[in-house]
Amino acid sequence: MSNLHVSIRLLRQAGATKELKSALERIRAAGPISAISRDARQVILRRSAPRRLRVPELAVLRAAAELMASTEADSALEAVLASLAAGGPPNVAGASQHRIARLGAAWETASALASTCGRGSEVAALLLQVARDEHQHAQLLDSNVAKAIRALPWDKMGSSVKAEWRDWLAGGQTQDFRDTAEAVAIALSLPLTQTEELAGTESIATRLNIGLRNPTARFTDKEVGEVVRQASASLDKMREEAARGLFSFGTRSVGDVAALLIIEYPHARDLWGSLSSFLTSDAIPRTERTPAFDRLARERPALPTATREAFGSAADRLMDSPDTGILYDDHITPYPAALRFLSAYGLVEEARIMESLARLSGHADLRARREASDTLSYLRGHAAEPWILPFALQMSHESDISIKSNASHFLAHVATRNGPYAAVASARLIELLEKEDGLLVPLFALRELVGKPEIPEDVVQAITSLRHAHPSRRVRSIASDVLAGLST
Structure with missing residues (x-):
């Protein structure tokens, strides 16, 4: 632990923000998390003055926030608020970062x-004051305020500030703060009162996301018809352009948006063809298909007969074709997302699933082995089969x-099934x-x-x-939720 603590401190003192964030992420996931807590206490003790509280120090405080006692977090927050009152965190020596990006790090912390x-x-x-008063560099400002909004504990906040945010959302001043408006609408389960016309994948995805939390923001039947038409046209256009070697980029996957429309709206079933x-x-490219494959595998909306036949006839080609191209290059086969989708819908035989999982889990490429472990959660229907638990047990010993x-997530599922392998799964899970000593294993299992x-x-x-x-x-908190749900 001491060596990791020293490593964090040296990266922080050197102002190596990118490397520090990567190290903090790995240590939070795998441990020992006490190394982060120890350096955070040093930041509070020695670096809390506004002129000394830079983005690297903020990164450590943010990583340690959920590990702190309330009093420690209160002291750290006072230091961050003092930094903001003084104009925001200073630049790291020898480097220059946009002031709003530095403010964003402080807001998120x-x-x-x-x-x-x-x-x-x-x-x-x-943050509301910032949204009301600041309008320079609006796009950068919006993205940074939205990140901080998403990190707030809205379920534990007072009604007064929520009402003020509702008034801001309804006041027609959100045109420069689209990401922030979406984040607030989702957090407070509100519709967006000032919305752009439903034209394009971005605007459709925004309404879809808000509608997941707020029934009043869901598409009407008339709107469903229009967005299905647009989504179908976008899918066909991208497919035709890709066949000619042309690629377009966006922040949202049109395939994933189409999949979510099908899942959420019965009248969107006409999208299955496209x-x-x-x-x-x-x-x-697989990067455009994988989110949709995985969403469909998780939610399993009913497949029309013709669609089922189309996927079934393409199953071998989907699984075995690598993704090679000028912009994208993914040689991992079988294609993991296709394996998950086809398995979820029973479109491949169990022997093929077992063989494919073995190929991925024994692959020399770490990415393939990670894909194999991710596939486990989509194979719950096979949890009683004697061949699958050994895969999970072996993966639980991976570094x-x-x-x-x-x-651990799959072992937790098997442990609660009262089957012949529950005791083995329980023993390894315990x-x-x-x-x-990290966060990821207990969070996934719980x-x-x-x-x-x-x-x-x-x-x-x-x-x-x-x-x-x-x-x-x-x-x-999640452990408490698990225990509260037990039958008495």
Whole structure:
């Protein structure tokens, strides 16, 4: 731990922000998280003056926020607010970063700290003032305010500041703050009163996202017809252009938007024709198809007979064709997202699933092994099969934390099934919960256990220990949710 603590400190002192953030992310995931807490205390003690609180120091405070006691988070938040009052964090020596980007780091850190010390309303009021008063560099400002908005604990904030944000959203001054308006609307389950015409993937996706949280913002039947027409045209256009070697880029995946429309709106079923042609086209890069494949595999909306036949006839080609091109190059086969989708819908035989999972989990490329572990969660329907648990057990011993975390998620599922392998899964799950010193393994396992009325007693004891002793506020909270859901 001491060596990692020193590494964090040296990266922070050197102003190596990018490398520091990467290190903090890895340590938060895999541990030991005490190294982050230790350096955060040094920041509060020695670097809290406004002229010394730079973006690297803020990164450490933000990473440690959920590990802090309320009093520690309160002291750290005071330092961040003082920095903002003094004009924001200074530049790192020898480097220059846009002032709004530096302010954004402070706003996001303030939101994270406020979640721990219960001062979310205060930070929300500060961000509202920014949205009202600042209009220079609007796009950069908007994205940074929106990030901080998303990090706030809205469910624990006062009604007064929420009402002020509602008034701002309804006041017609949101044209320069589209991301912020969307974030506030989602947080408060409000419709966007000032919306642009439903023209293009971006505007359709915005309404879709808000409608997931707020029924009054959902598309009307008339609007569904229009957005289906637009989405279908976009899918066909991208497929035709890709066949000619032309590619366009956007922040939203049109395939994923189309998949979500089908899942959420029965009248959007007409999209299946265009979407299936899009997803089975080898000319479309995997980066554009994977989000849709994975969403469909998770939610499993009913496939029309013709669509099922189209995917079934293309199954071998989908699985075995690598993604090669000038802009994209993914040689991993079988194509993991296609494997997950085809498995979820029973479009490939179990022997092929087993063989494909073995190829991915034994691949020399770490990305392939990560894809294999991610595929486990889509194979719940096969959890009772004797061949699948050994894959999960082996993956739970991998050194890569994302693989180990996905394995813990699947083991938690098997442990609650009362089948012949529950005891084996429970034993390894308990081992992971007791010994792992990062956040990812307990979070993945606990999220699978939330809402389960019956959990093996020895697993319950391990979860009880997490609730009382884990350094992370988030882990303790989810552990409490799991225990609260148990049948008495």
